[in-house]
Structure formats: structure tokens, C-alpha cells
Amino acid sequence: MSWFNATLYIVAVAALIFSFVKDKKKTRTALKKSLKSIENILPAMLVILMVIGVTMAWISPEVISSLIGENSGVWGVLIASVLGSITLIPGFIAFPLASNLLKLNAGYTQIAAFISTLMMVGIITFPMEKKFLGAGLALKRNLAALIYSVLIAFVIGGLMLWLP
Amino acid sequence: MVAIIKRYRAFLLLVLLNVVIILFGYEQGFIAFEAATLNLKEMLLVLPPIFVLMGLLDVWVKRETAIAWMGDKSGFKGMLFAFLLGSAAAGPLYAAFPITYTMAKKGVSITNILIFLGAWSTLKIPLLLFEFSNLGIRFTLIRLVFNIIAIALLSWLVKGLMTEHDQQAFYEAIEKNDAFVS
Numbered sequence: 001m002s003w004f005n006a007t008l009y010i011v012a013v014a015a016l017i018f019s020f021v022k023d024k025k026k027t028r029t030a031l032k033k034s035l036k037s038i039e040n041i042l043p044a045m046l047v048i049l050m051v052i053g054v055t056m057a058w059i060s061p062e063v064i065s066s067l068i069g070e071n072s073g074v075w076g077v078l079i080a081s082v083l084g085s086i087t088l089i090p091g092f093i094a095f096p097l098a099s100n101l102l103k104l105n106a107g108y109t110q111i112a113a114f115i116s117t118l119m120m121v122g123i124i125t126f127p128m129e130k131k132f133l134g135a136g137l138a139l140k141r142n143l144a145a146l147i148y149s150v151l152i153a154f155v156i157g158g159l160m161l162w163l164p
Numbered sequence: 165m166v167a168i169i170k171r172y173r174a175f176l177l178l179v180l181l182n183v184v185i186i187l188f189g190y191e192q193g194f195i196a197f198e199a200a201t202l203n204l205k206e207m208l209l210v211l212p213p214i215f216v217l218m219g220l221l222d223v224w225v226k227r228e229t230a231i232a233w234m235g236d237k238s239g240f241k242g243m244l245f246a247f248l249l250g251s252a253a254a255g256p257l258y259a260a261f262p263i264t265y266t267m268a269k270k271g272v273s274i275t276n277i278l279i280f281l282g283a284w285s286t287l288k289i290p291l292l293l294f295e296f297s298n299l300g301i302r303f304t305l306i307r308l309v310f311n312i313i314a315i316a317l318l319s320w321l322v323k324g325l326m327t328e329h330d331q332q333a334f335y336e337a338i339e340k341n342d343a344f345v346s
Binding site: 015016019029034038041049050051052053054056057060088092096098102111115122131141156160 | 171172174175178179181182192193195196197198199200201203204206207209210211212213214215216217218219220222223224254256257258259261262264265266274278281282285286289290291294295297298299302303306307310314318321322325326327329330332333334335336337340341344345
């Protein structure tokens, strides 16, 4: 994934230089806004990072495997959705974990539910989301994502069996 | 100093709690700190360029331009743009929330903000490549096709389900962040 980060940095630096050449004052305002925005989310972000650390320590990949791996069927999907909604695992850990779960005989339905909720639903990050979207919109976005994740998991699980 | 401690009290409490866990002899305390540091490094790597770009967009893109491109009447073009912006991102979903604030201030429609968030959460290009290499092309493609359709539909649906009260809360949230940032 590092090539992507490198590209991001190159684009940002290029844009910054371009902006600075065109208008120093505006560029300074822009950087001030960037800093303020980071400062604005920093307390919430540090809390999230700590909570992620704590949940990852107690709900380790091994625990997740034992919960999803042996459970197939509807319960497995529900457990996978709950785990995905609560935990916040970065992609570079989540996908290898999912791939391992498949080897442990978890179904594609459970994996799809876990991956989808992991990406779209955030219970730990909800306070932060609320701060920027307002409680109502944040709640509805998460609920819609949760319902969609569960439903689509069954569709994906079915298609994985049915498609050649 | 007091103000700083107050702002970071939840974080400090969590650190303290984890130290207590370590003092009681549970190795999970160390694992938690390790995982938190790992994630912090990830964040520190992706946040600076994203926030610099956001700041630049904020000063250079005029409100009228943003409205024309992604406002309430921007139609298909606005949706496409929201999809592209979201998938060109990096970092976890919660890094996107401060950006939606800037978008909202510039007059980007709520539907397009939701599409942007949806794309950010599941259509990030490096993430898709990683999914493909771990879970195979079939799984990744099926999910991708459904996700694109669902992000558009769900964004429209969630926007439609917003009550007056939700709208108010949305604009109040923006005002509160205004007070901090400016």
C-alpha cells in the first residue's frame, strides 16, 4: 500500500508548492486550517486508537477465529456482524485474517458480513461521527450500513456457491 | 495546561486504565499499547497529506463552484465526483468525518457527502487490491458491484429518512466545529 501513500504525498506537496507560488497568504490560511482540523479531531482520535488497541488485545484474531470459524449459519453471520461493527481493524490485518478464517471453514457469508460491517459500521467511532454529522444522520447511516451488510452477506455467500 | 488535560481526559483515562491492567499482570495491556501505537503510526502517515489537501481545497475552491459540482442540483456528475473523491482516499473511515465538515460548509449535498463516506469506507483503491490478493477476484468483484449500487441507493435512502430534527442536528454539528476551527 506504500506506493499509494507515496502518491498521496507527492500530490499534496505538488499542490502545496503550486498554491504557494500562486498565493502565499492563501496557502498560509490553508495550512492553518489543516492544523486546526487535525487538532480538532486529535482528542477523539487518540481515544479511538486506544479503544482499538484495547479491543484488539482482548478480542484478538484468535478469538475472532474461534467465534466465526466454527459457527456457520445464521448465528455465525450475526456474530460476524457484531464483531465487525465493534472492532476496528485496519485492512492490512483484516483481509489476511478473513483469508485465514476461510481456511478454518468459515463460510463466505460470515466473511462478507464481517468485512462489510468492519468497513462501514463503526460503534467505537460513533461519538466522533456524531460530532461531525449530528446524532440522527450518524445513527441512520450506521443502521443502514448494518442492515445492508447482513443482507448482502447472504447474497454474496449464495453467489459464491452458485457461480462457477 | 488544565485545558489540555481536560480536552484529553478520556484518552488519559484509557491510558491509565491500561497501565492498571498491566500492573495486574495481564499481557493484554502491552498488546493494547502495541496495537494503538501501530495504528497511530498508520494515521500519522496518511493524515498529513489528506489534511493539507483539504485545507488547500478549502481556500481555493469557491462555494459556488463546489455547489455547482457537488451541490443539491449536481445530479449524476456530483455523485460521480463523490465516488471518485472517496475512492482516492487513504486512511480509516473516521479520518473522513472532518472532511465532510468542510464539504458541508462548501455546500456539497448531504447525499453526496454520504456517497463520499460510503466510497471512502469500501471503495478505496489500495484496499480493493489488497482484498483481491487475499480473498480472490470473484469475492472482491461481487462485493464491488453490489457496493457501488448500494452506496448510491443507501445514500439516497438515508438522506430521505432524515427528519427535520436530524437536519437541525447536522447543521448544529457544523456550527460547533466552526467555533473550534475558525
